Amino acid sequence: MLKTFAKGGIHPPENKYSANQPIVSIVPPDTVTIPVTQHIGAPSKVIVNKGDAVKAGQVIAQSEGFISTNIHASVSGKVVKVDSIVDSSGYKRPAVFIKVEGDEWLEGIDTSDALNENISVSDEEIIPKILEAGIVGMGGATFPSHVKLSVPRGKNAEFLVINGVECEPYLTADHQLMMEKGKELITGIQILMRGLRVKNAYVGIENNKKDAIKHLTVLAANHQGIEIVPLQVKYPQGGEKQLIKAILNREVPSGGLPIDVGAVVFNVGTTFAVYEAIQKNKPLIERVLTVTGKSVTKKGNYKVRTGTPMKHVIDAAGGLPEDTGKVISGGPMMGKALNSLEVPVIKGTSGILIIPDEEAHRKPVQPCIRCTKCVQVCPMGLEPYLLQVLSEKSMLERAENEYIMDCIECGSCSYTCPSNRPLLDYIRLGKQQVGKLIRSRKQ
Amino acid sequence: MDKLLSVAPSPHLKSSTGVPGLMFGVVIAMMPVLVLSVIFYGLGAIVVTATAVASCVLFEAIIQKYVLRHKITVSDGSAVVTGILLAFNIPSDLPVFMIILGSLVSIGVGKLTFGGIGNNPFNPALVGRVFLLVSFPVDMTTYPNPTGLNASLAESYIDASSGATPLTLIKEGIKAGKPVSELMTQVPDYADLFFGDMGGSMGEIAGIAIVIGFLYMLVRKIITWHVPVVIVSTIFAFTGILWLINPEQNADPLFHILTGGVLLGAVYMATDYVTSPMTIKGQVIFAVGIAIITVVIRVYGAYPEGISFAILIMNAFVPLINRYVKPKRFGEQLSNG
Ligand code: SF4
Numbered sequence A: 001m002l003k004t005f006a007k008g009g010i011h012p013p014e015n016k017y018s019a020n021q022p023i024v025s026i027v028p029p030d031t032v033t034i035p036v037t038q039h040i041g042a043p044s045k046v047i048v049n050k051g052d053a054v055k056a057g058q059v060i061a062q063s064e065g066f067i068s069t070n071i072h073a074s075v076s077g078k079v080v081k082v083d084s085i086v087d088s089s090g091y092k093r094p095a096v097f098i099k100v101e102g103d104e105w106l107e108g109i110d111t112s113d114a115l116n117e118n119i120s121v122s123d124e125e126i127i128p129k130i131l132e133a134g135i136v137g138m139g140g141a142t143f144p145s146h147v148k149l150s151v152p153r154g155k156n157a158e159f160l161v162i163n164g165v166e167c168e169p170y171l172t173a174d175h176q177l178m179m180e181k182g183k184e185l186i187t188g189i190q191i192l193m194r195g196l197r198v199k200n201a202y203v204g205i206e207n208n209k210k211d212a213i214k215h216l217t218v219l220a221a222n223h224q225g226i227e228i229v230p231l232q233v234k235y236p237q238g239g240e241k242q243l244i245k246a247i248l249n250r251e252v253p254s255g256g257l258p259i260d261v262g263a264v265v266f267n268v269g270t271t272f273a274v275y276e277a278i279q280k281n282k283p284l285i286e287r288v289l290t291v292t293g294k295s296v297t298k299k300g301n302y303k304v305r306t307g308t309p310m311k312h313v314i315d316a317a318g319g320l321p322e323d324t325g326k327v328i329s330g331g332p333m334m335g336k337a338l339n340s341l342e343v344p345v346i347k348g349t350s351g352i353l354i355i356p357d358e359e360a361h362r363k364p365v366q367p368c369i370r371c372t373k374c375v376q377v378c379p380m381g382l383e384p385y386l387l388q389v390l391s392e393k394s395m396l397e398r399a400e401n402e403y404i405m406d407c408i409e410c411g412s413c414s415y416t417c418p419s420n421r422p423l424l425d426y427i428r429l430g431k432q433q434v435g436k437l438i439r440s441r442k443q
Numbered sequence B: 001m002d003k004l005l006s007v008a009p010s011p012h013l014k015s016s017t018g019v020p021g022l023m024f025g026v027v028i029a030m031m032p033v034l035v036l037s038v039i040f041y042g043l044g045a046i047v048v049t050a051t052a053v054a055s056c057v058l059f060e061a062i063i064q065k066y067v068l069r070h071k072i073t074v075s076d077g078s079a080v081v082t083g084i085l086l087a088f089n090i091p092s093d094l095p096v097f098m099i100i101l102g103s104l105v106s107i108g109v110g111k112l113t114f115g116g117i118g119n120n121p122f123n124p125a126l127v128g129r130v131f132l133l134v135s136f137p138v139d140m141t142t143y144p145n146p147t148g149l150n151a152s153l154a155e156s157y158i159d160a161s162s163g164a165t166p167l168t169l170i171k172e173g174i175k176a177g178k179p180v181s182e183l184m185t186q187v188p189d190y191a192d193l194f195f196g197d198m199g200g201s202m203g204e205i206a207g208i209a210i211v212i213g214f215l216y217m218l219v220r221k222i223i224t225w226h227v228p229v230v231i232v233s234t235i236f237a238f239t240g241i242l243w244l245i246n247p248e249q250n251a252d253p254l255f256h257i258l259t260g261g262v263l264l265g266a267v268y269m270a271t272d273y274v275t276s277p278m279t280i281k282g283q284v285i286f287a288v289g290i291a292i293i294t295v296v297i298r299v300y301g302a303y304p305e306g307i308s309f310a311i312l313i314m315n316a317f318v319p320l321i322n323r324y325v326k327p328k329r330f331g332e333q334l335s336n337g
């Protein structure tokens, strides 16, 4: 029996159409739009002005405070303006517009594909270099990586956990990265182990990617302390808490972080970025993402510079299908529906999913029949039907006592509900309000 | 962009199982019971079931349209389930007007007065059944003897010869002071009880068919095993203890389980979504409660079977159970190591 997390979970259809499609680089567009907030935490401070010439890899916005990071130009060219745009979160954010001229990279960056397994930096240099390179969690959470690596006083990191689960249906970018960049990933893992000073790393991969499990197991065999852990296929196994439970059988306490149980989790995309930052001196300015959907002509895995408008990426994948009803940044379970295709790709964009019109609309909501299915599938042990009612009625104290803040917004409840109830919509709202309440109490 | 994109929030996927699908699954799970009832009781079983289903569906539609002026929701299939369940809970020679009345009470009082599907605290079919039991005690407690498939409608329905159920026989006998060993010679043996060859309401006779329906619902993930298994095993344990203490005063546990609708109640009625608890822990408490009340009614109470009342009583406790029995939260207890 393969390992998995204990509580809840669902098995949506996988639809991994673009599996095993080789990674293809997309030529940068004429203009890129690079938001200065691509991460959780403080916005970075813009340090370029209109008219400045920049090279690919040059810092254009600097980390402000501990939970923040650097933003780099992803192309060479001229800064045409610094203005606000609507990004994939739907909020207005400042962004740097760069008109592309040529493809000139900053000196010292190794842009070749040559493998470099020889780690020459000292352990102490690792965290500063990762901050310097602007690396954030690339699975979608976009939490700055140097913060995760800086274990707070009183806590102890025992294990590095690498997330190669890719439990979202449709997405295949991490899978393809594991197939094409296996050796680089192993080096990245070794760097992270040194940065954290841990002896053991576990790479969790779901069993629908048998080739990746096999490939990495062979590569890891020569390296002490790196173990590949095949997992049962179950959503949301890529959630940090679920992954730690599955691999280590430890439960992150309610309200706590993985480090509370000695674990630090990195996604494979992030691990590859760490490899490039340390071994190639290359900041995080491009990433692999999946462009997919039933009607997309060239479903595949593409390497894209940050700041590239979604439209440009979709055009490279054969253009927006006629029957499009919804365009999602990320996967179908947790991704964000876009209202404009001018929104740029950022560090956390794991995919672009295009859903045909006939599947883009919700079914009519019916009364709750108390079937308990939402309770059964909730991976956090919550009662979504109840949280929905409490949120709707703004019964915030009660919602808090029912652990609404533990909801990881995985969407399993809404997916499952036979009455098509918009459970997560209300729970999100409730979380926002309860969050406000908690903050107001602290003041 | 000339086309408007949908921006509804995640999740963007939806499972295909809806309420009608689930209810249809329950209906399929009840088919083996219906088939066996027809084999034993002939056409009467069909008359009763058809009447109950048709009147439940019609009453729901009529009340929603003309009284509540509300959208008609019969297409969700829940009224069909209620109708079949009601039919399973009554003798297969019950007069049509009583069935219609029972359906009206099930749907009108048991379901719609509380706000329709999802809001009714009590199992509607049982509300109808108890109403009939109180209003027509004689008709409701004399069950036709099995006539078989070849009997005419007249024989199987209109003037079917009737008698008491095995459970009633034993209960009356014990009250009269006869030892159980002697009484047991008057009732069908266990194989007949399990395969349905006995007097009883349509649904209570066919142990084997109910077990098939149960397995079907498990495989289709319509219900979990907890409620039925806990009810049956608790009744078995409880009556087993009584039997070991005094085998001449108490029927044996197997007899208790195979008679008086225990299987029917445990599989189809105590598992009703709306009227059972929301957590597994809560469901176990609910099931143990049903089992204990059933045995207490059987051994000490006035009615022989007991499970219908036990389910209704525990239905009343469901809101309380839901309020205080919570799932085990992720990260609530540290299970490190
Ligand atoms: S979205 Fe929240 S409430 Fe719903 S299943 Fe996931 S964790 Fe549970």
Ligand code: SF4
Residues within 6 Å of the ligand: A367, A368, A369, A370, A371, A372, A373, A374, A375, A384, A385, A416, A417, A418, A419, A420, A421, A423
């Ligand atoms: S899944 Fe939907 S219908 Fe079932 S209990 Fe939850 S909210 Fe109610």
